[in-house]
Amino acid sequence: MPNDQEILRALFDAALKAALPDGQFDGRLPARPKGRTIVLGAGKASARMAAAFEDAWARAGGACEGLVVTRYGHAVPTRSVEIVEAAHPVPDEAGLQAARRILALAQEAGPDDLVVCLMSGGASALLSLPAEGLTLADKQEVNRALLKSGAPIGEMNLVRKSLSGIKGGRLAAAAGRAQLVTYLISDVPGDDPSSIGSGPTIPERIDPDIALAILRKYGIAVSSSIVQAIRANAVTEPAAGGAVHMLATPKMALDAAAAKARELGLTPLVLGDALEGEAREVGRVMAGIARSALRHGQPVRAPCVLLSGGETTVTVRGRGRGGRNAEFLLSLALALKGEGRIAAIACDTDGIDGSEDNAGAWFDGSLFEGARARGIDLEACLEANDAYTAFAALGRLVVTGPTLTNVNDFRAILVRS
Numbered sequence: 001m002p003n004d005q006e007i008l009r010a011l012f013d014a015a016l017k018a019a020l021p022d023g024q025f026d027g028r029l030p031a032r033p034k035g036r037t038i039v040l041g042a043g044k045a046s047a048r049m050a051a052a053f054e055d056a057w058a059r060a061g062g063a064c065e066g067l068v069v070t071r072y073g074h075a076v077p078t079r080s081v082e083i084v085e086a087a088h089p090v091p092d093e094a095g096l097q098a099a100r101r102i103l104a105l106a107q108e109a110g111p112d113d114l115v116v117c118l119m120s121g122g123a124s125a126l127l128s129l130p131a132e133g134l135t136l137a138d139k140q141e142v143n144r145a146l147l148k149s150g151a152p153i154g155e156m157n158l159v160r161k162s163l164s165g166i167k168g169g170r171l172a173a174a175a176g177r178a179q180l181v182t183y184l185i186s187d188v189p190g191d192d193p194s195s196i197g198s199g200p201t202i203p204e205r206i207d208p209d210i211a212l213a214i215l216r217k218y219g220i221a222v223s224s225s226i227v228q229a230i231r232a233n234a235v236t237e238p239a240a241g242g243a244v245h246m247l248a249t250p251k252m253a254l255d256a257a258a259a260k261a262r263e264l265g266l267t268p269l270v271l272g273d274a275l276e277g278e279a280r281e282v283g284r285v286m287a288g289i290a291r292s293a294l295r296h297g298q299p300v301r302a303p304c305v306l307l308s309g310g311e312t313t314v315t316v317r318g319r320g321r322g323g324r325n326a327e328f329l330l331s332l333a334l335a336l337k338g339e340g341r342i343a344a345i346a347c348d349t350d351g352i353d354g355s356e357d358n359a360g361a362w363f364d365g366s367l368f369e370g371a372r373a374r375g376i377d378l379e380a381c382l383e384a385n386d387a388y389t390a391f392a393a394l395g396r397l398v399v400t401g402p403t404l405t406n407v408n409d410f411r412a413i414l415v416r417s
Helices: 004-019 046-059 093-108 136-149 153-162 170-174 208-217 224-232 250-263 279-296 324-336 367-374 378-383 387-393
Strands: 037-042 065-071 081-086 114-120 179-185 243-248 267-275 304-310 342-348 360-363 409-415
Touching: 004 250, 004 304, 004 342, 004 360, 004 409, 037 046, 037 093, 046 065, 046 081, 046 114, 046 179, 065 093, 081 093, 093 170, 136 153, 136 224, 153 208, 208 224, 250 267, 250 304, 250 409, 267 279, 279 304, 279 324, 279 342, 279 409, 324 342, 324 360, 324 378, 324 387, 324 409, 360 387, 367 378, 378 387
Parallel strands: 037 065, 037 114, 065 081, 114 179, 179 243, 267 304
Antiparallel strands: 304 409, 342 360, 342 409
16 A cells, blocks of 8 residues: 555545546536627636636637636636736735726626636635725735634635625626626635635625624724725625536545545545634644544544545734644644554645645654654644744645645545554
């Protein structure tokens, strides 16, 4: 049987392959319009989605044009859809200009045109168009505070919608005269379309009191001008939407990893595709489940692999280099206290754990021995939110580069008999 690292990486690679948009448009294409086909999109996977859509649309005899904004380093070659790169997770001027152009393209679409929207995780930051009365600096300030607050992605996106001139169904309203079709790759727990990229084409009511309550909950102080702009940006009568298709989800990725586990002679147990909570606390809980499987054969008998997805959060208190997957993994390892028969991997499927250059990390039973040999205090690293530094020093980072998809976090805990 392959070693622990090889098994864990094979599971992660199977999950990534299942989450790519290639081939996912077949059988899901709308009828060709009399007028133009305008492709608009945003997100870490949006460039790869645009290329895959172009291929499928060309096979169906259609031509298209448009504009998609993705993260720096995530562009791919396309035929006719323009790809623009911008900053993530804190928006920048390039994202602002792209959002303005995307909104303008939607507004010029006529009743004979088809607007195809391609959205994936990361669109909230990349498609950054401040609401009236706000500046890009205002959005950057609030976004940075949210990222450090420990707020789950759903709450962050509710605030982002209240700050935006394009999210929360406002792009759908702009394209109101045209036929609208949205394709999504989900990076949110529960796969709620209105939460993916903050739902630019998913009409909904936007209640400013909810956003302001979230800011208060996490102690995020904002100026009176920001409060006023949020209140003025309410949506009480949502516009009509269009068809919505889900191309890839965390569950699809976990199912693919489970199939790979069976090929390797392991019993898979999917614990859920929408786990949330503080990363280090989730790590401690997962350690208890893994230990139970090893000692008692419950909830599954070893050799097995425990799979899970979702998005944990980190309340940043230290000054280290972290990432929620690395923090989860370090907490898990510490709770297991060097148990030699348990190994694990935790990665973000977009290839970037937080703002670092790694997808995540992995460990096996030799982690503590390696840390002692190098004088690394793993407990201190966790307290300083410095899991990246620990795993880097021990050669346990997982580095993939941009994966060109994004179905949130992937976690696999291998329990040998």
